Amino acid sequence: MNEIHRIYGEEIFFNFQEYNYSEIDQCSHLVKDLKAGNLDGFIMKNVFQPSEVEAVKSFLSTMHEDDLMPTPSGKIFPSPFAIITDTAERLDSYYSQLAKLDVCSQNYLPVATLLDRLARFFVEVGSDFKVSIPINKVKGKAVAPGTFRMFYPSMGGLHVHCGNLFQAQSMFFYSLIKNDIEMDGQLSYFVVLQQSESGGELTLYDMLWENVKRKESPENNEFVIDDAGNKIYVDALKSFAVKPQPGDILVFSGGPIWHRVENITGLSPRITFGGFLNFSKDGEELFYWS
Numbered sequence: 351m352n353e354i355h356r357i358y359g360e361e362i363f364f365n366f367q368e369y370n371y372s373e374i375d376q377c378s379h380l381v382k383d384l385k386a387g388n389l390d391g392f393i394m395k396n397v398f399q400p401s402e403v404e405a406v407k408s409f410l411s412t413m414h415e416d417d418l419m420p421t422p423s424g425k426i427f428p429s430p431f432a433i434i435t436d437t438a439e440r441l442d443s444y445y446s447q448l449a450k451l452d453v454c455s456q457n458y459l460p461v462a463t464l465l466d467r468l469a470r471f472f473v474e475v476g477s478d479f480k481v482s483i484p485i486n487k488v489k490g491k492a493v494a495p496g497t498f499r500m501f502y503p504s505m506g507g508l509h510v511h512c513g514n515l516f517q518a519q520s521m522f523f524y525s526l527i528k529n530d531i532e533m534d535g536q537l538s539y540f541v542v543l544q545q546s547e548s549g550g551e552l553t554l555y556d557m558l559w560e561n562v563k564r565k566e567s568p569e570n571n572e573f574v575i576d577d578a579g580n581k582i583y584v585d586a587l588k589s590f591a592v593k594p595q596p597g598d599i600l601v602f603s604g605g606p607i608w609h610r611v612e613n614i615t616g617l618s619p620r621i622t623f624g625g626f627l628n629f630s631k632d633g634e635e636l637f638y639w640s
C-alpha cells in the first residue's frame with residue numbers, strides 16, 4: 351500500500367513533524383517546543399480510531415440543518431466566537447448554540463469521547479502547562495472548546511489568513527474573557543473527521559505576521575498587504591501543504607503563519623473539529639477555545 355504523505359511540497363521550510371499517538375508518552379514537550387519556536391507544527395496520527403471517527407460523523411449527519419451556522423464555504427457548529435461582536439444578544443446566541451453541544455456530549459458517547467480525548471491530548475502534549483477552556487466573565491461559563499467545520503466542495507475552502515488577524519479582529523470577545531490570554535502568537539488545532547478526496551489541504555506560506563498584518567478584505571484569496579503597503583500575491587510565495595488524515599490532530603503556529611484551506615475539489619465535504627490555543631500572559635497556562 352502506498353504511504354500517505356501528510357506533509358508535502360518542494361521544500362518544507364517550517365519545522366513540521368509527525369508522531370503517532372502510540373508514542374504519546376514521549377510527546378509531552380510538544381506544546382513547549384511550539385511556544386519556544388523550536389517547532390512550528392505537528393500532526394499526531396491516529397488519536398481517534400476509525401470507528402470513533404465514524405461514530406462522530408454519524409452523529410453529525412443526524413443534526414438539524416437549523417443548528418448548523420452557514421459560513422462562506424460550508425457550515426459550522428456551534429457558532430464561533432467571531433459572532434460575539436458587541437451585543438448581549440449575540441453572547442446569548444453563542445451560549446444557546448454552545449448549550450446544544452453540551453447536550454450532545456451528554457447524550458452521545460462519541461461526542462463526549464471526542465471532547466474528553468481532546469482535553470486529555472492537550473494535557474499530554476502540554477504537560478508543562480495547566481490546561482483549560484477560557485471562562486466568559488459575563489456568563490461565568492467556559493466558552494466553546496472547538497467547533498465542527500464542514501467545508502463543502504467547490505465553495506472555496508478557507509481564504510488566506512492567520513490567527514493573529516482573527517485575534518485582532520475579535521477584541522470584544524477577548525475583553526469578555528476572565529483569563530489573561532496572550533493576544534499574539536496563538537496556535538491552531540483541528541481533528542480531522544473526514545478529508546476531501548482532493549483539495550482541502552492546508553497550505554502554509556512562507557509569510558509571517560511580523561511582516562504582513564493586512565488583507566484588502568476577508569474574502570480576498572489572492573494577495574495580502576505587507577507593512578510597507580505592497581501587495582503580496584500568495585501564489586508567488588513559497589508554500590507547502592499539510593493534509594492530516596481522519597483521526598489525526600494537527601496543531602500548528604496558525605497565529606503568525608499565513609495559511610489557507612484549499613478549495614475542496616472532490617465530492618466529499620472536509621469535516622474537522624477545531625479551534626485555537628494560546629498561553630496565559632504569565633506563560634504558565636494553556637487555553638483552548640473556538
Ligand SMILES: O=C(O)CCC(=O)C(=O)O
Pocket residue numbers: 499508512513538539540604609610611622623624625
Ligand atoms: O478547521 C480547519 O480545518 C481550518 C483551520 C485553520 O485554518 C485555522 O485554524 O486557522
